[in-house]
Amino acid sequence: xxxxxxxxxxxxxxxxxxxxxxxxxxxxxxxxxxxxxxxxxxxxxxxxxxxxxxxxxxxxxxxxxxxxxxxxxxxxxxxxxxxxxxxxxxxxxxxxxxxxxxxxxxxxxxxxxxxxxxxxxxxxxxxxxxxxxxxxxxxxxxxxxxxxxxxxxxxxxxxxxxxxxxxxxxxxxxxxxxxxxxxxxxxxxxxxxxxxxxxxxxx
Amino acid sequence: xxxxxxxxxxxxxxxxxxxxxxxxxxxxxxxxxxxxxxxxxxxxxxxxxxxxxxxxxxxxxxxxxxxxxxxxxxxxxxxxxxxxxxxxxxxxxxxxxxxxxxxxxxxxxxxxxxxxxxxxxxxxxxx
Numbered sequence: 387x388x389x390x391x392x393x394x395x396x397x398x399x400x401x402x403x404x405x406x407x408x409x410x411x412x413x414x415x416x417x418x419x420x421x422x423x424x425x426x427x428x429x430x431x432x433x434x435x436x437x438x439x440x441x442x443x444x445x446x447x448x449x450x451x452x453x454x455x456x457x458x459x460x461x462x463x464x465x466x467x468x469x470x471x472x473x474x475x476x477x478x479x480x481x482x483x484x485x486x487x488x489x490x491x492x493x494x495x496x497x498x499x500x501x502x503x504x505x506x507x508x509x510x511x512x513x514x515x516x517x518x519x520x521x522x523x524x525x526x527x528x529x530x531x532x533x534x535x536x537x538x539x540x541x542x543x544x545x546x547x548x549x550x551x552x553x554x555x556x557x558x559x560x561x562x563x564x565x566x567x568x569x570x571x572x573x574x575x576x577x578x579x580x581x582x583x584x585x586x587x588x589x
Numbered sequence: 590x591x592x593x594x595x596x597x598x599x600x601x602x603x604x605x606x607x608x609x610x611x612x613x614x615x616x617x618x619x620x621x622x623x624x625x626x627x628x629x630x631x632x633x634x635x636x637x638x639x640x641x642x643x644x645x646x647x648x649x650x651x652x653x654x655x656x657x658x659x660x661x662x663x664x665x666x667x668x669x670x671x672x673x674x675x676x677x678x679x680x681x682x683x684x685x686x687x688x689x690x691x692x693x694x695x696x697x698x699x700x701x702x703x704x705x706x707x708x709x710x711x712x713x714x715x716x
Contacts, residue, residue, distance in 0.1 A: 408658045409665045411611075412646040419597040443601045450648065451610055 392417075393465065400464040403453040411450040418446060418468060426472045433480055441475035530581050539574045595642075602642035612662070613645035618680045633676070635669040644668065650677055 395417060402410035422442045430438065445468055449456070456467045524544065531537050538556035547553065554560050554567040557574060605613035620630050631638045644666045650658030659677070663670035 406648075406651065406654075408648045408650060408662055411648050412643050415598060415601050415646050416594070416643070419601060420591070420594050423593070423597060439597055439600050443597065443604050446601065447604055447608055447611075451608065 393463070396464050400453060400456060403450065414450070415446060418465075419443070422446070422468055422472050425469055426476050429473050430476045430480060433476055437479045437483070438476060441479055442472045444475050445471035527578075527582060527585065530585055531578060536574055536578055539571070540578050543575070543578075598642050598646070602645045605646055610648055611645065612647045612649050612677075615649050615677055615680045616641075616645055618683065619676050622680075622683060630676075634672050636667060640666055640668075650674075652681075 396414075399410050399414045399417065403414065419442060422445070423438055426442055427433070427435070427438050433441075448471060449464070449468055453464075456462065456464050462470075524540075527540060528537050531540060535557045539553055542552060542556055550568055550571050551560070553571040553574070554562075557570060559567055559570050562570070602613055605611035606617040608614055616630060619625075620627060625633075627641060628638055631641055634644075636644065644662070647662050647666075650662065655674070655677075659670050659674045662668070663673055
C-alpha cells in the first residue's frame with residue numbers, strides 16, 4: 387500500500403470520518419480491507435485466512451467507532467494505525483488458538499493417563515485430529531447431545547476440568563448429597579461417551 | 590469487486606451488526622423485531638440485496654443532523670430516504686423504550702410534547 391495517491395485517499399477518508407461523514411466508513415472499508423488483509427497475512431503467514439479476516443475487520447470497525455484515536459504518536463497515520471491494530475488482533479487470535487490447542491492436548495493427555503475409566507474414550511476419539519477437524523467434531527458432538535447439562539459437562543471436559551463439584555454445578559445438582567453428585571456426574575460422562583462412540587461408529 | 594473483496598465486505602457487514610454505530614445494527618434490529626427477511630428489508634428500502642453489505646457499513650444517522658445524514662446515505666446508495674428515516678426512527682424508538690423511555694430526542698420526545706399541548710388545550714377549555 388501507500389502510493390502517494392492511496393495515502394492521500396486514506397487521509398481524505400480519515401478527515402471525513404473525523405467530520406462525522408456517515409458514508410466514509412463504507413468507502414474506507416472498500417479501500418482498505420484487502421490491502422490490510424494482505425499485510426496481516428504477510429506478517430502472520432501461518433495464521434489461517436479466516437483469522438486474518440477477523441483481525442482486519444475488527445481493527446477497521448474499531449477505527450470507525452473512534453477515528454480520533456489515530457494520531458496518538460508522531461508519524462502514525464491511519465494506515466499505520468490500522469495495520470498495527472490488525473496485527474495486534476491477529477497476534478491475540480494466534481495466541482488464543484494456541485492456548486485452546488494446548489488446553490485440548492493437555493486434557494486428552496491427562497485423560498489418556500488417567501485411571502478414570504470413563505475419560506479415555508473421549509480423549510482417544512478426539513486426539514490426533516487437526517485443529518479445524520477437532521473444532522468441527524466438537525460442534526457435531528455438541529449437537530448430538532440431548533441436554534444443556536450434558537453439553538456443559540462436555541465443554542468443561544474439553545477445558546480440562548476434573549473437579550466433580552464444577553460438573554455438579556453445571557448439572558444443577560449441588561443440592562444433592564456428594565455421593566449422589568458423583569454418581570450423576572459419572573452417569574453424565576458415560577452418557578456423553580456413549581454418544582461419542584456411537585457418532586464415531588457412524589462416521 | 591474481487592471475490593476476496595466481496596467476502597471481506599460481507600464479513601465486515603455481518604460484524605458491524607453487533608455495533609450500534611452502524612446501519613448494520615439498525616437493520617439487524619429491524620428485521621428481527623419485524624420478523625421480515627433481508628430481501629423484504631431491501632425491497633422496503635427500494636434497493637437490491639446486493640447493495641446491502643455496503644449500505645450496512647455506513648454509520649447510522651446522527652440525531653442532531655438526522656435529515657442531512659439520511660439524505661447523504663440515501664443519495665449515495667439510491668435507497669428511499671423516507672423508508673430509511675422511518676426504519677432508523679423505528680429502531681431508535683424501540684431502543685428508547687427498551688431503555689425505559691430515556692431518549693435524547695426523536696419520537697418519544699415528540700410524543701411527550703404533543704401530550705403537553707393537548708393538556709394545555711384541556712386546561713384552556715376548563716378555564
